[in-house]
Amino acid sequence: MDSLSHADAKTTIQIYTHVTKKIKANVTDIMENY
Numbered sequence: 001m002d003s004l005s006h007a008d009a010k011t012t013i014q015i016y017t018h019v020t021k022k023i024k025a026n027v028t029d030i031m032e033n034y
Contacts, residue, residue: 006012 006015
């Protein structure tokens with residue numbers, strides 16, 4: 001994963017999974033308060 005500056009694919013997957021969960025939570029909050 002040289003282009004992303006991560007040592008291995010596991011690190012990249014963990015980061016993007018965390019970000020994806022955060023985005024889903026934010027969208028849920030927005031929709032609940034709409």
